[in-house]
Amino acid sequence: MADELISFRDMCARFDVTPRTLRYYEYIELLSPVKEGRARYYGPREIARMTLILRGRRFGFSLEEIRQWLLLYAQKGTREQYQVWIQLANRQLAELERQRAELDATIADLTALRDRTADSLKD
Template identity: 70%
Template sequence: MTDNRLSFKEMCARFDVTPRTLRYYEYIELLAPEKEGRARFYGPREVARMKLILRGRRFGFSLEEIRQWLLIYGKKGERPQLEAWLQLADRQLEALEKQRAELESSIADLRALRETAVEELARLETP
């Protein structure tokens, strides 16, 4: 075993994911570890892919979107992959901005309702 590979257990610990998650990512072909018997080993390529997968999930991309995006590099190269990334990013930024606006509206409504409740409580406490 070379020094730059991680075992299955080390990969789970490094990225704070469950064994089930790691096996699922392999099953849906997001990751392709080296196999030696039943043991799996993850080299620099798989570590880099895992970083991209987790970052993509954090940004709200589906696993299928991430899988398709990762496939582009192997089939078409870096430029098409970057172009696809820009399209995905633009779409996701728009969705996140919409979510933020909805969240800000909900927060404002909840604050107003809370303030009304505080005023009502104060009114009820006044003899």
């Protein structure tokens, strides 16, 4: 089993996160490494959870939403977890679409203002 565990330093390097981030995820109970003295070791479960955490962050979910979703698996199993995931994903997709529309409008406004300013310099 020892060959399946990776060290704290290797976990940081593998996921390109700071030690502070990894310790924080442990503090808020997203991760539960094996501890030997002051050393921490991460197994396949923690590696999978870290993958999901980082993916969730990239999609814009809060750490609390991710924590609740991960807790659901232990409490109610995969099917319930998937159903909640679909609801979260639908809500987040709607939010991202709203943000994209807002960004598109901002880009259009800035482009128009730049073009008008450039035109005024031609005169």
